[in-house]
Amino acid sequence: MNAQRDNHYDIVIAGGGMVGSSLALGLAPLGLRVAIIEPVPRAAETQPSFDDRSTALSRSSQRMFQAMGLWDDIVAAATPILHIHVSDQGRFGFSHIDADEQGVEALGYVVINRVLGGVLQTALGKVESLDVLCPARIVATGPAPGSATVTVEEGDDQSRELSCDLLVAADGANSQVRTMLGIAATQIEYGQRAVIGNLLPEKPLQNVAYERFTPQGPLALLPVADDRAGFVWTVSEQNADRVLALDDESFLKELQHAFGNRLGEFSKVGKRAAYPLLLSKAMRLTAQRAVLVGNAAHGLHPVAAQGFNLGLRDVASLCDCIADARRDAGADADIGSELVLERYSNWRRGDQKKLVGFTDGLVRLFGDTRGPVRALRNIGMLGFDLIPGMRSLFAKHTMGLAGRLPRLSRGVPLS
Template sequence: MSHTDYDVLIVGGGMVGASLGCALAGLSLRIALVEAAPLAASAHPSYDDRTLALAQGTKRIFQTLGLWDSLAATATPIHQIHISERGGAGFAHLDCRDEGVDALGYVVEARLIGAAVLAKLPTLPGLDLLCPAHLDQIAIEPDAACATVGLPDGHTRELRARLVVAADGARSPIREQLGISALRWEYGQQAVIANVTPALPHQQVAYERFTEDGPVALLPMSEQRCAVVCTINDPAVPEVLALDDAGFGALLTRRFGDRLGHFSRIGRRQAYPLFLLKAREHARERVAIIGNAAHTLHPIAGQGFNLGIRDVAALAEVIADARRAEQDIGALTVLDRYADWRRWDQRQTIAFTDALTRLFVNPLPPVRLARNLGLLAFDFYPPIKRLITRHSMGLAGRLPKLARGLPLTA
């Protein structure tokens, strides 16, 4: 077998790529993490002002990786979820007590997750941090035992790895260089995010409110704050971002209602374009694709990051099993196990979030009536309710070891 510099080369130091580095530690692998931005939570573009709803399964994975303790103090548990449509009689209500868990999920600021993961990376054995550096090219020769990656560093430096993992975002250079096509659908909307303080306590309830203009979500945070994700049609975004605090608070009240009273202490607003992306392939010889490089979702149900972390847990387990069996971790026969394992979860989650997005913007009265009846039926039919709730918590289907609290070496 030809000489290699690394067993695994992870391209992308965002939360998903960095989490994979944590997951693979302890497997006696030579690992490198390549990231174009300086490796600091204050500098990395994915560690921004957004908040993330971590599913119960994601919490368990972070616990197994030793990351949860540093997040627990600032994580706000979601005890209940309330789903409704403005102007409609139907609603649905999810409660952690019905599922026998302490919370349906947890709300954590992305910057704090980044800080926790990045603090752990330098302590991991066998992991080299190549930051800042960016991938210039990737080549996979037929029948080669490694992939070759070019990293410009004054002069081009080439590295060879048995496996390259693309965790390099929705515009993945690796995916594009390898000619792996991806379905992309622009929703024509942006998510305007902010932190607000409502007049009434949130009581650890998360709200998903559908309107004819798009959904608005309020997630419980520490200090009785709420994280707002308000969907705005593209043409209206500049006007919304130009609103003062009072104007934005009035917009939220019109969209969300007065369930939590008026909104005060409204924080800085930011906008992010919304689109659906799904790679046609998630594995090739010597290459695995994870996180946003494989799939980017509408935030309507808060599933995007959780789906990426489940990619991490599954790929890490496939690599560990192959390592234990003395198999080539970059061989397509091994990586196909990862792709096959993740296919059902990815398809189900993408279909669910995309269907919700399209269904709740349809203004036709028969569709509106069907939506409200569907919400009521969902709330009163426990088997369907439990199935969807378990899936949204990341506890459905075949669970990776890390999501069951088991180390990869067990």
């Protein structure tokens, strides 16, 4: 292969986090020449995607990993969610959603990001048509006739020019590639931080995921391995540093107070970390020969555990658009053409808008402590089961089965 060809890829993916890596694996059956550009090695303590968070994977994400041949490795380290229990601190009302009632074997599965990262990395190593440049980062991009150019900085300030038919920004909520492409994004800070970690409850969760709304923000407890619970505790920005600095005993006491005694006494809390929470939305999903996926396109509050699941549906839709272009025009199809990008953008806009509205609405509705709103909410919680379609809509979003789904999200392999 000559040097010019060597530096040309069908697709360059900026960001080898959860979404960028999944995209490279989703595309693998198409045999395209793909490069991932990622600044932080997966095993590094500072890797922002594959860290100690527990992620709840929806049914559509499960089906997608099944279609990609990765599910057996993921499920070996995952815990099924059979029930979801939603409650409001200080109120009697609560609601629950059951897998049986929904006619599914599980509503979702909980996996630790670091573990998922290991499975994805092993699979990436087996894709022959893929190059992973790491540590490396994209420092500039621009259009060229019939392609996009990408300047990549590798260690020691060495830079290299690549070209590609399609550039995919999967570099997270503060996407620099999105900025380089001239796509603006709105960012709204919630004034909250999510404190995450895991603990041992006296009574095992028995495959129940708990979501509890408190005046400070939502608190989720997810079932993970060894009868432990992964927690995502939203605290106000003003309170976050204090909560993080508490010794283990005081921390558990405050968390217990927020959650209540439904699971008995909490003990043995693990390492804690905190994430600032914001809602980010890109104004457009495409630029010339470029698309946005995952958090680069939309960053959600983790209240409904949907950010990665939504990002995977971006991935599945993009894979569908590219596979269809190649089915229609053969191996010479222009996969970065405006037609392909427009199809992707039109397809994704609705799902993203719905999820952004749904999660932001939940945060605002349940975060509002004013009397009338709280009173109305209380009626809502008590009547949650009675509002026609409400629970099944919630369940559908949770399972990721709303709207028109691409092949991979339906569990259909690309080839």
